[in-house]
Amino acid sequence: MAVDRQRALAQLQQETFDLLIIGGGITGSGVAREAAHRGLRVAVVEARDFAAGTSSRSTKLIHGGLRYLKERDFRLVREAVVERMRLLRLAPHLVRAEWFVFPVYRGDPDPLWQLRIGLWLYDRYAGRSLGTLRHRMLRPEEVLREEPLLRREGLVGAGMYVDAVTDDARLTATVARQAAAAGAVVVNYAEVVGFVKDERGQVVGVRVRDRLAGGGPDQGGATPGEAFVVRARKVLNATGPWADHVRRLDDPASPRLLRLTKGIHIAFTRERLPLRHAVTMRGPDGRIMFAVPRAEFAYAGTTDTVYRDDPARPQPEADDVRYVLAALHRNFPDAGLGPDDVISAWAGLRPLIDPGDARDPGAISRDYQLYWSPSGLITVAGGKLTAYKAMARNIVDRVFPETRGAPADEEPLPGGHRPPGEAELRERAARTGLPVEELRWLARHFGDEVDRVLGHLRPEDLQAGPRAARVRAAVRYAAAEEMACTLADALWRRVPEALWSTDNGRGVAADAAAAMGEVLGWDEARRDAEVAAYLGQVQAMHAWREAL
Structure with a gap:
């Protein structure tokens, strides 16, 4: 609709x-x-x-919150695990199961036996619906087979378990x-x-x-x-x-x-951070963090610092980026990641209930x-x-x-009824001329509504190249059917080129503005203004570099 x-x-x-x-x-x-x-x-x-x-600024995980077990917040974890399984069923194009590796090193605050108990509870809360996706414990040599880049020194083992990732x-x-x-x-x-x-x-x-x-x-x-x-x-x-x-x-x-806290994430190409699975890791101060693969990219975070400025404009700052890079260096020392490898970054605010005391942000419910x-x-x-x-x-x-007592809402989300398989995508590629890898991108984001998106593809779009053609069709769809009103609405949230491309969408911004303008009636001045505003936001995302 x-x-x-x-x-x-x-x-x-x-x-x-x-x-x-x-x-x-x-x-x-x-x-x-x-x-x-x-x-x-x-x-x-x-x-x-x-x-x-x-x-749109989270860690992009649908997860039970394994660390909350240590805080004995069992109700919160059980609810989240049950809801994770529900969303895997109702939104299979947007919520995908992902294996996580949780390495344990000598001196870590949570020993391996404690992790084993936590993962057993995690699986128990998920129930039979988890099927074969149950956790397993790994010896050091098995950990390094799964994630060769992980630090070897002091490694005593790991737990491997399933959570889920999403496009928030x-x-x-x-x-x-x-x-x-x-x-x-x-x-x-x-x-x-x-x-x-x-x-x-x-x-x-x-x-x-x-x-x-x-x-x-x-x-x-x-x-x-x-x-x-x-x-x-x-x-x-x-x-x-x-x-x-x-x-x-x-x-x-x-x-x-509320007490607002800020969390930031930084992203890389998968070539620079070639994760095989998501990794639950610790920051320099022992804080639980994540490194997560996402198609041809990977990202890491998050921080947890008190925020007192304008809620509309949280930005990654140089110290935030240094902290996440230090965590990556600690856990993946041979990757050699530095500021120049960061392709995008984002900051979000947690609207936590103020407990009325000075406790650490990570300890707030x-x-x-x-x-x-x-x-x-x-x-x-x-x-x-x-x-x-x-x-x-x-x-x-x-x-x-x-x-109360109304029937539960178990309707799949739009696009989640039956996402197309590989054979269907190849058929659409032959029919439209759009390469199958671009159709895979559309299927990951739009599920079984791919054909509705392709209804906005025009023959002349292909002359601009595969990526531009896919973006043109997707932003027309976003403007016509998803209430995208600005170029930023499209390229940050509906068709997320800003975070998940090496040029942050710069190369397709003009194409996208022209395509949206056809739907929304923009004149040339409005298109130029939309592109300028979008590029300004991209530049602001990288402002932290000046302090480095």
């Missing part, structure tokens, strides 16, 4: 909703899908693009589409600027400004700066790092709920809670990408208890 932004804007102004959700990240989109699945009338307004914040931004955008298909009204670039209250001071709606009106892709509607009212019985603040800001729009005296303000505004704080469906079920149960 295509998402029509202009129509959705009109619906926002015409209806009264059961639930209005502020925030189009994975939490807001997941709650919208669950509530709409139960027959509630739902709207979502997002101030920027879907997944523009934390939901595409997962979020796809969940938002699924919510729309269930009847939710979802709109990006719709910023909440205030609340509407009744005579008792209870929230009955919000004032929203269309940030694209007048000069964006949708002409007409509200003029720039003009706010309109959206009415709803209940309002949920699911804005992640912005939750405290939204609470202060309701009540300037609202106490702070990743669980979530709901808070009711005196005005009736409901805020969700905390949470994990992996457990978004379980969070959504619990939140709707609590906010609308009369809907």
Whole structure:
């Protein structure tokens, strides 16, 4: 189902909703899908693009959180492991099982016997659905056969277990589409600027400004700066790092709920970091980190530092990159990785619930809670990408208890019904002229909706080369059916060239802007402005290099 932004804007102004959700990240989109699945009338307004914040800046793992077992947070781990297995089934094109190697060295805080017990629990929580993907323990020589680049000195063994990897931004955008298909009204670039209250001071709606009106892709509607009212019985603040800001729009005296911490990741070509599997590793200070393969690339992270600046602009800094490079050098000393090998980097914020003390960020719970303000505004704080469906079920149960007992939502995500196999991709390659490796890329990102994407491929696209042809078709699809409104929406989140190409999408930016412009009616000046804005964001991603 295509998402029509202009129509959705009109619906926002015409209806009264059961639930209005502020925030189009994975939490807001997941709650919208669950509530709409139960027959509630739902709207979502997002101030920027879907997944523009934390939901596109994670470690891109769907995992149980093995380290939380040590903290005895068994409920959180069990929930995450069960949800991991569910997403492997419901979104096979976006969530893929991946073997992880967890090496143990002399002097590590967690001995091998303790890791063995943890992995046994991990598998037990997954149940029979894990099948043959159960953990095994490795002797040092077996570890090095699996991952030859790992440090040999002091190696006493490893555990090898299964978790999953994902494309977090595409997962979020796809969940938002699924919510729309269930009847939710979802709109990006719709910023909440205030609340509407009744005579008792209870929230009955919000004032929203269309940030694209007048000069964006949708002409007409509200003029720039003009706010309109959206009415709803209940309002949920699911804005992640912005939750405290939204609470202060309701009540300037609202106490702070969150402690924001920043995590960064750096990416390389697989040639420079030739991982065979994902590796659970330790940083120089003993912190658990990951090195993860992703097609022809690999990435590593993450940091965990307190963040007090603008939530809209977290960036990797030189010290962050040095820390991750030091961890890689410690674990893969022969790889010789340095700053010049980094092709991309990203920073995200964890909206952790402030425990009210000075504990280390890594010791703060990743669980979530709901808070009711005196005005009736409901805020969700905390949470994990992996457990978004379980969070959504619990939140709707609590906010609308009369809907409890509704059938579980086990519908595969768009694209996840039957992703095409190799023979089908080769047939499409022969039919379209697009090389099979480009079709594999489309299948990894769009699943069984590949043919809908190929419906936007034009014969003249192939003259620009295979990569440009694939990007042109995919960004047209993103603009026409996934509410991508800017070039950055497309190349950072829908068609993620910014992170996963050696030129960060520079070589296809003009092609992509021209293709999106055909769908959205951009003139030459608008196309040039989109390209300039995108290239500026790419440059900002690499700003840390100046300090090195």
